[in-house]
Every structure is written in C-alpha cells, then in structure tokens.
Amino acid sequence: MSTKDKVLQYLQDIDSEYVSGQKLAENLGMSRTAVWKAIADLRKSGAVVEAVTNRGYHLIRTTPNLSQKSLSEALPNLDIFYFDEIDSTNNYCKQLSSKGLKKNALVVSSKQLQGRGRLGRVFESPNGGVYFSLLLNTEKSTEDNLLVTSAASVAISRAIKKICNKYTQIKWVNDIYYNDKKVCGILTEGIIDMEVGNIGAMVVGIGINFSTKLQDFDASLHSIVTSLYDGDDDVPSNVSQTLLVSTAVKELFNIWDNISADKSFLDEYRDRSNVIGKYVNLYSNNEMKSGYVVDIDDSAHLLVKMDDSGKTIVLNTGEVTLRLNKDKNN
Numbered sequence: 001m002s003t004k005d006k007v008l009q010y011l012q013d014i015d016s017e018y019v020s021g022q023k024l025a026e027n028l029g030m031s032r033t034a035v036w037k038a039i040a041d042l043r044k045s046g047a048v049v050e051a052v053t054n055r056g057y058h059l060i061r062t063t064p065n066l067s068q069k070s071l072s073e074a075l076p077n078l079d080i081f082y083f084d085e086i087d088s089t090n091n092y093c094k095q096l097s098s099k100g101l102k103k104n105a106l107v108v109s110s111k112q113l114q115g116r117g118r119l120g121r122v123f124e125s126p127n128g129g130v131y132f133s134l135l136l137n138t139e140k141s142t143e144d145n146l147l148v149t150s151a152a153s154v155a156i157s158r159a160i161k162k163i164c165n166k167y168t169q170i171k172w173v174n175d176i177y178y179n180d181k182k183v184c185g186i187l188t189e190g191i192i193d194m195e196v197g198n199i200g201a202m203v204v205g206i207g208i209n210f211s212t213k214l215q216d217f218d219a220s221l222h223s224i225v226t227s228l229y230d231g232d233d234d235v236p237s238n239v240s241q242t243l244l245v246s247t248a249v250k251e252l253f254n255i256w257d258n259i260s261a262d263k264s265f266l267d268e269y270r271d272r273s274n275v276i277g278k279y280v281n282l283y284s285n286n287e288m289k290s291g292y293v294v295d296i297d298d299s300a301h302l303l304v305k306m307d308d309s310g311k312t313i314v315l316n317t318g319e320v321t322l323r324l325n326k327d328k329n330n
C-alpha cells in the first residue's frame with residue numbers, strides 16, 4: 001500500500017475525527033514530511049482534507065477520486081487492480097490475460113500515459129477522467145461477442161443517468177456524447193484462445209471525462225470533447241468516480257450475462273443514437289462518402305442509404321469513421 005493510501009485509510013478509519021500530523025506520523029511509522037506529502041497527493045487526486053489549527057487533519061470526502069479499497073468494496077466479486085497512473089488499462093488487462101488469468105478482472109486508473117483509442121489513435125487521459133478496462137472471459141458466440149461494445153455503450157449511459165442524472169447519446173458505434181460533445185470512448189480488443197482458435201477473452205476499455213478541465217486536453221480537442229463536471233468542485237457530494245465505475249460495470253454484467261437470450265438493450269441503443277435519421281459522411285481508406293442513416297439493426301450494424309448509389313449498405317464496426325454532415329442536417 002502506498003504512503004498516500006495508508007494515510008487515506010487511516011483518515012477513513014477514524015471516521016470524521018481529527019488527527020494531528022504528529023499522531024498520524026507516529027501511528028503510521030512515517031515522518032511528518034511523508035505525512036505532509038501524502039496529504040498533498042490526496043488533495044491532488046481530488047480528496048478534500050481539511051487542516052484545522054490545534055485539531056489536525058480531517059477527511060471531508062474522498063470523491064471524486066478512486067481507490068483500491070472503494071472499488072473493491074463496491075465490486076466485491078471482481079478482481080480489481082487500481083493505479084494512480086498507468087500506460088494503458090487495456091494493456092494491463094492483456095498482460096493479465098497473457099499471464100494466464102482466467103477470471104474476469106477490472107483495471108482502473110486515474111490517469112493514462114499512453115491511452116489508446118480506435119484506429120491506432122491516442123486517447124488523451126489526463127487526471128479528472130476515469131479510465132478502466134474489463135477483462136471479460138467469454139464462451140459466447142461470435143455474434144454475441146461482437147455486441148459487447150454496444151452493450152457497454154448502453155451500460156455506461158444508464159450509469160451516467162443513475163449516478164449523475166445526465167442524459168447521454170450514443171454515436172455509432174462506440175462514443176458517448178453529452179450536450180453534443182464526446183464525453184466517453186470505448187475500445188474493445190479481442191484475445192484469441194490459441195487452443196480453439198476463437199475469441200477466448202475480450203478487453204473492454206472505457207475512458208470517461210468525469211471532471212476533466214477543458215484546458216487539460218490538447219487545444220485541437222476543445223471544440224469536440226466535454227466532461228460530465230467542470231472540475232472537481234462541480235462534482236456533487238453524493239457522486240463519485242467509484243460509484244460511476246461500479247454502476248457501469250454492474251449494468252454491463254446485467255446485459256452481458258443474458259445477452260444470448262435478451263437483446264432488448266439494442267432498443268435503448270437505438271433510442272439514444274444521435275445518428276439515426278441524420279445525414280453523415282463516412283471516411284474509410286482516405287475516401288469520403290455520404291449518406292443517410294436509416295437504422296441500426298439487431299447486430300448493431302449501421303444501415304446507410306448512400307447518396308451516390310441510392311442503395312442501403314450495411315456497415316459493421318470496421319474501419320469507418322463517421323461524422324454528421326452539418327450542411328445537410330441544418
């Protein structure tokens with residue numbers, strides 16, 4: 001356990017009591033300077049720790065930050081790995097799988113140094129966001145496995161509504177939008193079981209801009225992305241990243257466990273779509289084509305009536321980038 005986590009645990013254990021820096025240092029067997037640094041680190045990651053003269057430190061709330069303890073308590077049946085920062089939670093899941101972990105697991109981080117997006121892009125992952133990957137072992141059919149990203153989109157949208165009371169839309173196939181800007185991206189990667197030659201596990205990687213400040217993103221993204229909250233001070237006291245992550249994971253399992261028999265979540269996927277009934281531009285292999293989105297079918301394929309041929313084509317998740325055609329939709 002890191003020094004920061006030890007101090008956090010101590011402050012949580014004494015409930016709402018105050019403790020002096022001296023007593024903290026003595027009881028945890030560390031120097032006053034280490035205590036002071038740990039408190040500074042805790043505040044940096046979002047905890048509110050009050051310091052009162054002659055009384056000492058007092059933990060007001062840990063939200064919106066995450067910890068191994070809060071996540072394990074919220075999801076007791078899952079193997080959980082929490083990091084303050086990591087290269088990529090998807091990479092870590094793949095390492096767990098290649099080391100032979102056959103159980104489902106959740107890897108969560110408050111910051112990623114090499115976050116990965118679709119089509120080999122970088123996914124900017126500064127503090128304030130929450131980045132998590134679910135290692136999902138699967139024996140389901142290929143058809144059902146291919147629905148996991150759509151299931152995750154619906155699960156995250158439900159969790160955001162439940163916990164943050166905010167309505168989000170889904171931009172086919174894997175982006176969540178809030179107020180017409182991207183607030184979450186999903187990258188799903190399959191892991192082949194070499195013995196049977198099928199997908200044996202999947203890594204569903206999710207990045208949510210929770211309370212990230214706009215200035216912490218590259219300027220090129222400022223007109224495209226948003227966060228659920230405008231900085232930590234904007235987060236209500238009954239909302240936390242732990243609650244949001246654990247609710248999203250539970251919602252995903254609710255859909256996933258029955259997905260072979262029950263695909264009704266796709267109705268919600270369609271209801272939340274911000275592309276059905278819209279004109280779009282499709283980019284693939286440096287080529288741009290335009291069309292009108294007619295529907296999304298029960299395999300989460302996009303049905304697009306093309307402007308050039310007048311024919312309706314069926315797009316799977318593939319290598320397509322989709323943008324709303326602003327000229328035609330206005």
Ligand code: BTN
Pocket residue numbers: 087088089090091112114115116117118119121123131132133175184185186187205206207208
């Ligand atoms: C996209 O929008 O292109 C997909 C972004 C997926 C980002 C998440 S954050 C957690 C997980 N780890 C990664 O490196 N990527 C995914």
